[in-house]
Amino acid sequence: xxxxxxxxxxxxxxxxxxxxxxxxxxxxxxxxxxxxxxxxxxxxxxxxxxxxxxxxxxxxxxxxxxxxxxxxxxxxxxxxxxxxxxxxxxxxxxxxxxxxxxxxxxxxxxxxxxxxxxxxxxxxxxxxxxxxxxxxxxxxxxxxxxxxxxxxxxxxxxxxxxxxxxxxxxxxxxxxxxxxxxxxxxxxxxxxxxxxxxxxxxxxxxxxxxxxxxxxxxxxxxxxxxxxxxxxxxxxxxxxxxxxxxxxxxxxxxxxxxxxxxxxxxx
Amino acid sequence: xxxxxxxxxxxxxxxxxxxxxxxxxxxxxxxxxxxxxxxxxxxxxxxxxxxxxxxxxxxxxxxxxxxxxxxxxxxxxxxxxxxxxxxxxxxxxxxxxxxxxxxxxxxxxxxxxxxxxxxxxxxxxxxxxxxxxxxxxxxxxxxxxxxxxxxxxxxxxxxxxxxxxxxxxxxxxxxxxxxxxxxxxxxxxxxxxxxxxxxxxxxxxxxxxxxxxxxxxxxxxxxxxxxxxxxxxxxxxxxxxxxxxxxxxxxxxxxxxxxxxxxxxx
Numbered sequence: 001x002x003x004x005x006x007x008x009x010x011x012x013x014x015x016x017x018x019x020x021x022x023x024x025x026x027x028x029x030x031x032x033x034x035x036x037x038x039x040x041x042x043x044x045x046x047x048x049x050x051x052x053x054x055x056x057x058x059x060x061x062x063x064x065x066x067x068x069x070x071x072x073x074x075x076x077x078x079x080x081x082x083x084x085x086x087x088x089x090x091x092x093x094x095x096x097x098x099x100x101x102x103x104x105x106x107x108x109x110x111x112x113x114x115x116x117x118x119x120x121x122x123x124x125x126x127x128x129x130x131x132x133x134x135x136x137x138x139x140x141x142x143x144x145x146x147x148x149x150x151x152x153x154x155x156x157x158x159x160x161x162x163x164x165x166x167x168x169x170x171x172x173x174x175x176x177x178x179x180x181x182x183x184x185x186x187x188x189x190x191x192x193x194x195x196x197x198x199x200x201x202x203x204x205x206x207x208x209x210x211x212x213x214x215x216x217x218x219x220x221x222x223x224x225x226x227x228x229x230x231x232x233x234x235x236x237x238x239x240x241x242x243x244x245x246x247x248x249x250x251x252x253x254x255x256x257x258x259x260x261x262x263x264x265x266x267x
Numbered sequence: 268x269x270x271x272x273x274x275x276x277x278x279x280x281x282x283x284x285x286x287x288x289x290x291x292x293x294x295x296x297x298x299x300x301x302x303x304x305x306x307x308x309x310x311x312x313x314x315x316x317x318x319x320x321x322x323x324x325x326x327x328x329x330x331x332x333x334x335x336x337x338x339x340x341x342x343x344x345x346x347x348x349x350x351x352x353x354x355x356x357x358x359x360x361x362x363x364x365x366x367x368x369x370x371x372x373x374x375x376x377x378x379x380x381x382x383x384x385x386x387x388x389x390x391x392x393x394x395x396x397x398x399x400x401x402x403x404x405x406x407x408x409x410x411x412x413x414x415x416x417x418x419x420x421x422x423x424x425x426x427x428x429x430x431x432x433x434x435x436x437x438x439x440x441x442x443x444x445x446x447x448x449x450x451x452x453x454x455x456x457x458x459x460x461x462x463x464x465x466x467x468x469x470x471x472x473x474x475x476x477x478x479x480x481x482x483x484x485x486x487x488x489x490x491x492x493x494x495x496x497x498x499x500x501x502x503x504x505x506x507x508x509x510x511x512x513x514x515x516x517x518x519x520x521x522x523x524x525x526x527x528x529x530x531x532x533x
Contacts, residue, residue: 045378136357
């Protein structure tokens with residue numbers, strides 16, 4: 001009996017690890033196949049269509065612009081408020097410009113945009129592919145001779161790799177504008193001067209740090225969403241579970257990978 | 268040429284975990300033949316179909332479609348094979364984001380370089396064939412069950428396949444519509460010289476359309492033969508199926524107790 005009490009958790013841990021590794025391998029295969037089809041698919045009779053990529057770009061990118069702008073502006077404003085009050089205690093209010101500029105470009109713009117798109121598009125990938133899986137549409141694609149990864153995953157991946165960094169740039173601009181509007185009167189400068197000071201404070205590597213993160217976030221969101229969708233079983237309930245899982249898992253991975261990135265890039 | 272079977276399955280064995288789903292299945296379909304795979308639920312007929320479609324790869328045994336061994340086929344060979352096969356799924360599996368016309372034209376769009384006009388005309392011709400002329404602009408959600416199946420059939424035959432698979436054509440349809448579908452299947456074979464494999468558990472429809480019937484039961488092929496041979500079979504399980512008799516379940520006491528008491532693996 002005692003033996004079994006020891007064996008059981010180990011057993012469960014083993015199975016869990018195998019499942020996790022299998023899932024990482026599956027996501028890796030989807031990544032590899034998507035890139036393969038995007039690069040040479042047209043020569044193998046499996047082209048990744050521009051029209052499909054543009055449609056995905058519209059869905060994950062263009063349609064998300066208003067909400068990204070709104071959220072980024074609000075976060076910028078909030079950072080302005082916090083830094084003004086925190087740095088004000090040391091009489092270092094003039095440093096607010098630098099603090100906002102660096103924290104937005106390196107961290108917040110990419111993270112906020114990533115979390116937003118994970119909730120918006122990661123769940124949509126999982127739900128769309130999951131429900132197609134349940135209604136045998138994925139099988140139908142395969143027997144028609146259309147590789148499901150090429151048709152369903154590759155356009156999303158390409159679109160995300162382009163649009164998430166683009167949205168992150170927009171988010172940078174809006175967040176800094178938000179901070180500028182709140183801080184410039186308190187600092188006795190015009191918003192334009194605030195922006196110029198921000199541009200002077202920023203280095204190229206600050207922006208690149210944020211953008212490189214957003215590329216990784218795009219990979220995480222797409223691969224988690226798509227692989228969860230392809231793994232759906234168990235009807236409508238399964239689709240619902242997959243959607244929730246895709247969002248929770250991708251946001252978790254996003255935040256953890258962000259932390260790892262920040263650690264290595266700022267040593 | 269005519270001696271070459273279009274489908275050749277030999278000694279196919281399939282396991283799902285501990286369950287032996289298909290036992291040494293041999294299955295051969297000749298060109299121009301309408302073959303019905305018949306069997307109750309859990310007989311393994313869907314699993315056999317998924318192997319014939321190349322959606323599952325055989326672990327043991329051989330599946331050869333139009334002379335190509337599925338397990339050994341390269342990606343290009345598989346693609347070439349799939350252009351010569353049409354499949355109509357049980358629930359239709361129409362793409363819900365596209366209109367009926369776009370659904371039917373999709374194989375043409377992906378596999379041919381025809382211009383838009385030709386594709387539109389060809390897909391409309393196929394919709395006319397299945398009596399859905401004029402419905403090309405509707406969305407799949409706006410169609411009735413029988414219309415979905417017919418639209419799925421139009422999509423399956425749009426590339427003029429040599430081999431057509433039809434999963435449960437009459438499931439969930441009223442008798443008149445399902446009789447019409449049977450008629451359509453017969454016409455397709457005569458007009459287009461297709462070989463057709465139909466999976467069904469509807470006896471009436473099976474007897475009407477089949478040249479030959481394969482009866483599957485618990486993963487074993489009980490019999491492959493003409494309609495008359497199946498009707499005349501003395502096999503008890505086949506007669507149960509024909510006469511809608513509940514099967515007699517023999518209880519193996521030891522096996523029964525083992526199932527009740529065994530510890531789950533996970």
